[in-house]
Amino acid sequence: MNDRDRLRVLRSTREFAGFTDTQLRRLLPFIDEVCLAAGSVLAHEGRLCHEFLVVASGSLEKCSRGVQQKLGPGETFGWEAMRARGLNDATVVATSPAHLLVMGHEQFRAADGLVLVVRDTGRPAPGVVGARSDRAARHGPLGFVTDKESGGHPRS
Numbered sequence: 001m002n003d004r005d006r007l008r009v010l011r012s013t014r015e016f017a018g019f020t021d022t023q024l025r026r027l028l029p030f031i032d033e034v035c036l037a038a039g040s041v042l043a044h045e046g047r048l049c050h051e052f053l054v055v056a057s058g059s060l061e062k063c064s065r066g067v068q069q070k071l072g073p074g075e076t077f078g079w080e081a082m083r084a085r086g087l088n089d090a091t092v093v094a095t096s097p098a099h100l101l102v103m104g105h106e107q108f109r110a111a112d113g114l115v116l117v118v119r120d121t122g123r124p125a126p127g128v129v130g131a132r133s134d135r136a137a138r139h140g141p142l143g144f145v146t147d148k149e150s151g152g153h154p155r156s
Contacts, residue, residue, distance in 0.1 A: 001033055001056065001099070009056045009101055013073030030107040036094045042077070043092040049081030051102050058098030064090035082108050 001009075007024050010016045010031075016024060033056070036042070042053060045064060053060075053076060060071040069090075077092050082103070103111070120134060 003028060005056075006031065006033075006101060006153055009054060009074065011053055013076050015076060015079055030100045030103055030111045032104070033108070034100050034102055036093065036098045036100065038094050038098075040094040040098075041089040041091070042100075043089055043090065045091045045094060049078050049086060049088045052076065052078040052082045052108055053092070054101040057099055058094060058096045059102075060092050060098060061095045062090040062092050070095070070111040092093050114139050 003025070006020060006028060010024050010027065011019065016027075031054075036058075042060065043049065055071050055073050055074055055075050058155070059116070060075075060077070062069045062071055062077060071092070077090070078088070081088055082105070
């Protein structure tokens with residue numbers, strides 16, 4: 001997968017949809033790719049979350065408290081648990097051969113230092129933005145906050 005394909009996949013996610021190409025390119029060094037066979041278990045419900053997963057191709061099944069949900073291209077798993085350094089809220093299994101973009105703990109935390117601001121306006125990107133909240137500055141998780149939480153403005 002080349003950088004253009006990675007950018008396309010990241011842009012298709014809810015977490016990164018509002019980011020510019022420049023902002024997304026800053027994340028690329030922190031993202032790995034992995035190809036998995038059908039049947040591969042990626043996460044176990046109730047265990048510590050170790051990775052943020054983005055489905056590039058193929059399909060995954062997420063099972064939480066007996067409720068199953070399919071995850072396909074552009075869908076993600078583990079964002080909130082990685083931010084909170086918490087537990088997986090579901091068991092995730094590849095239901096077909098799958099190509100994923102992945103951020104482990106170290107990569108997720110390293111991206112914390114990035115300042116992702118829209119070039120032309122100097123304002124944070126819509127949706128999930130790279131503005132660090134006061135809480136994130138104190139506690140160190142990735143620090144992406146929603147416009148609702150930040151009032152649309154970056155916090156330092």
